[in-house]
Amino acid sequence: MIDLRSDTVTRPTPAMRAAMADAEVGDDVYGEDPTVRALEDRVAALFGGRHAGLFTPTGVMANQIAVRLLVPPGGELVLDADAHIVAHEDAAAAWHGGIQTRTTLSPRGLLAPDDVARLLRTGNEHTVGTDAIAVEQTHNRGGGSVYPLEQLRAIRELASGAEVAVHCDGARIWHAHVATGTP
Known part of the structure; x- marks a missing residue:
């Protein structure tokens, strides 16, 4: 059954889990996570070149x-x-x-x-x-x-x-x- 109640009930596929396990990571508190920084920078640029983006959970x-x-x-x-x-x-x-x-x-x-x-x-x-x-x-x-x-x-x-x-x-x-x- 496909559950379309919300995107919050989705589950990652095995390929997604593998990508997460293989991802380069760093300490986001110190701005050292390259994936989070790349996402924040990309979104800031998409929204008119804002100074910065902020990823929140x-x-x-x-x-x-x-x-x-x-x-x-x-x-x-x-x-x-x-x-x-x-x-x-x-x-x-x-x-x-x-x-x-x-x-x-x-x-x-x-x-x-x-x-x-x-x-x-x-x-x-x-x-x-x-x-x-x-x-x-x-x-x-x-x-x-x-x-x-x-x-x-x-x-x-x-x-x-x-x-x-x-x-x-x-x-x-x-x-x-x-x-x-x-x-």
């Missing part, structure tokens, strides 16, 4: 590191109500980072620019201001829905105008690449 950890870097304690993150960060990360943003989430239920999990504009707010003595927007590409609970590039650009433009950061939960970013052909 889980997508949740990657999201939480990114969100904590973009949103200070007591800050606000705008995202879809069914986003992985809200629905599957055990309130980690609130628990570990003191981050408030402001959500809206979007069709197939894809935030509409008009909804983002409505949710963005500046802080005052009674209300926290928005620090970042998170999008999920592709959207897991949205059935694998893919943001059209123009929709992402519109959200980015709104964020720039409001001086708000944007985070992309890219756990399935390669699915979006295959679906759209966008490099």
Whole structure:
């Protein structure tokens, strides 16, 4: 039987296990693992020549590191109500980072620019201001829905105008690449 519940239930083939056993390794803590360094460098280059990539053992950890870097304690993150960060990360943003989430239920999990504009707010003595927007590409609970590039650009433009950061939960970013052909 083929189990398609999640990519987390897959098992390596004998050839994959052999490749792992034969791989050159080093101490990643000291930046000495050539395989991890090559992966981080390649991904950084693929994403517009970023300064560096960071391999993390889980997508949740990657999201939480990114969100904590973009949103200070007591800050606000705008995202879809069914986003992985809200629905599957055990309130980690609130628990570990003191981050408030402001959500809206979007069709197939894809935030509409008009909804983002409505949710963005500046802080005052009674209300926290928005620090970042998170999008999920592709959207897991949205059935694998893919943001059209123009929709992402519109959200980015709104964020720039409001001086708000944007985070992309890219756990399935390669699915979006295959679906759209966008490099």
